[in-house]
Amino acid sequence: MTALTSPAAPGPKQKPVKTRRLSIFRLFIAIVVTAAVVFGGVIGARSWWSSATTPEVNPWFAGYVDVTATPTFSFETPKSDAGKNVLLSFIVAKAGENCTPSWGSAYTMDEAAKSLDLDRRIARLQQQGGEPIVSFGGLLNDELSTSCTDETELQAAYQSVIDRYDLSTIDLDIEAGNLADVEAGTRRAEVIASLQESQEAAGKNLAVWLTLPVAPTGLTESGTDAVAAFLDAGVDLAGVNVMTMDYGASRTEGQSMLNASTSALEQTHRQLGVLYSRAKIDLTSDTLWSKIGATPMIGQNDVEDEVFTLDDAKGFNKFVVAHGLGRMSMWSLNRDITCGSNYADTRRVSDSCSGVIQGDTRFADLLAVKMKGSPEAASTVTTTNEALAPVVADDPEKSPYQIWSSDGTYLLGTKVVWHGNVYSAKWWTRGDLPDNPVLESFDTPWDLVGPVLPGETPVPVATVPPGTYPEWDGASTYPEGSRVIEGQYAFEAKWWNQGDSPAAASTDPDNSPWVRLTDVQIEEVIAGQPAPAQTSPTQTPAG
Template sequence: MHRQRIASVVAAAAVAAGAALAIAGHSAASAAAGTALSSNWYASAPYLMPQSNNPPDPVAVMAATGQKAFQLAFILAPSGGGCTPTWDGTSAVSSDTAVAGVIDRIRAAGGDVSVSVGGYGGTKLGQTCANPADTAAAYQQVIDRYGLRAIDFDLEEPEYENDAAMTNELGAAQILQRNNPGLFVSVTMPGTSAGTGWFGTQLLDKAKGLGFTPDNFSIMPFDGGFSGAASQTAALEAFHTLLMNHLGWDSATAYAHEGFSGMNGKSDAAEYFYQSDFQTVLDYATGHGLGRFTFWSVNRDRACGASADNGICSNVPQNDWDFTKFTARFAGATPPVTTPPVTTPPTTTPPGNSCAAAPWNATTAYTGGAVVSYNGHSWTAKWWTYGDIPGGAAGVWTDNGAC
């Protein structure tokens, strides 16, 4: 995911004081604005980047889908270091008015927001703050600034693999939960076919050791060799078993604290998830009583046009906001009806169907999921590789067949 004066001392002081008053006033207004939504809306809030990836108008999305809440992303440590919250590592929360304005518009339309901390890129506060208390204090600034009723801890590499950082993040989440009664707290982590990987199980064990129980633990079953809904529901079922085994929960409790965080359309690893896949996973989630159903991201929830940039469109046939309607349904809403999209091939050909992929190059390093053409066949890398010939003895490449 994620994915940038000449004045007298007296005059400068007056300007600074005025700005501080304006920000403080806006903070108070933002905190008071709107009415808290029921928890099902925060559990369904899809991710939206308010400052990057060609942000859509959230109010227009609300009107078209019935969705009332959004997961605004991401809060990071300053790119230059420190333990204060910023948007995307560049915009200080303390002086923000741009995102606050977006939140005010959503609330004026009857909705609300959660804020996600962490994500895939940048430096996380858990990595730069000294301890859980300091980390919590940084996040408390975000809660106070925007009057938040929900927060998401999106814990990914490399922070996810850093024990001290995980202690800071989970400890901070526990402190925030205790100090902000009613705060909806979600924890999101990478998914694998086994539910989650070794670091994910370590995360669950650490949470249990702290006595910390968020509203849900969610996995992201994409960018890991997934193919459609069946692989995702299998991962969710495996994760359900991990929740029972590592946290000592019975089956119903584990399902109620389990969440799905998908990716709409073409994933970063060239996996494809269509509306039919979302429907299948939604049916699984509602049928098993899962506690969360969301996706990355609203910025991508539109058909590609002149640009096939995977950050701003899905690369599958769709009407704008088709995938957001699934989160609205999870929350219990009935979205407005739109004409189904015309079924046409993806703008980027799925793996295995064409030799349109670039030819294999012996001097190029490939990551898992990379697709190449070689000797009239299409091949997909199973993992990172350099210099291994498709079809060679190393077994790195999966043969997708002739093309």
């Protein structure tokens, strides 16, 4: 995220997974689940398990505040209850003093106390029941770990900020050059892990949120690398907060900001499941959702044709609440107001207004609905290995589509069932597991459609009787109109060809000489109706 205007400047190591005491309630859950599996069967226990192990989530809302922006935003006197918790932005390295924390590279903490009265304003916020969170990094300056290469000094710099503002939660907004710097990323992860340990030894909690850019397809490769580095170093991440904004070319034509943002969250959820699994930490789907935060840029985004509207905010909040995300934020509280009449071009982003007509409505109030938790209370939660639901045994009699098989050949659009879910093929595939844990969605030929629903039965599939057409042979030539079988599908030649596999018709239908027979055509064959004149293929002599 960008602080849009500021005054001029005057070898990872694995940490053991934390464990909790087993409460009486958790013991009861374990006993009952065991009984459910033994007496009720694997599939019957699955749906019960999903509700019984849902974590208690107390999601919180906090809007970002650009501390150094002008005019100064009075976060200490929030306009509504939604503004009582704030993410103060951004602590970065002071220009020319690589290990000295500063606000926007313009003010040291002492200078901010004097020039911005920041300490007193934070104290007033706390008197009124609000909580400050400090965000490190941002788009425009060096995050401390990028410029400060001495790990002892770096840890001391972070610690000084935590102590100064009495923080239970910190936010690391890592983007642009800070995210691309791999050495800085490793250093950051190692130091934050050590910092978290020292806070724990002192009897204090330190929740760490990692804020990263996102596309509708999920986190970038640099983003997943950053999460992996933190997990490898042993950081107990409170969660990953994704910046659902400024999608640019990654947003497909006609895709709404709401749809792009919910897609980004769904893909991030999938990616976190893979990352935690690789770190040998088992988490349920519900817990993974609780480890995700969302931060839209309200109103006009930096990309001109991207506008996050009040209706988008309402829809986004409903999605976030329904899925049990742990956090909602926004960029920024400074901007949560209609632009004045003197601000002529609302397509140009302002740091003090949203660029859309809001009337008396505030984005913060819409996004904060049912997000009433406390960041400080959430900071007491630790990550533990969880018992995952048993793998579903697929039943052909209760599955709407065929059960996936490693020997099967699946064309574009083919639907299969695997482990209780329905998947659709994005292109021709054979031997690719539908639930293969890949970080990037383009690395799998399958799209998850959704679960098999109770009461479903197999969808009738028209198949050509065995022997109706010859099996396709790469050595034969096929005149126009020839029909063949490959795998479980029937094809018809659009023109003379040799050596062109019919399977390619799925991925490149325009250039393939083959077209797959439709269900109607197959049903006509089964009914005994005349088919097109069949021309026998010609076997090409060897040599």
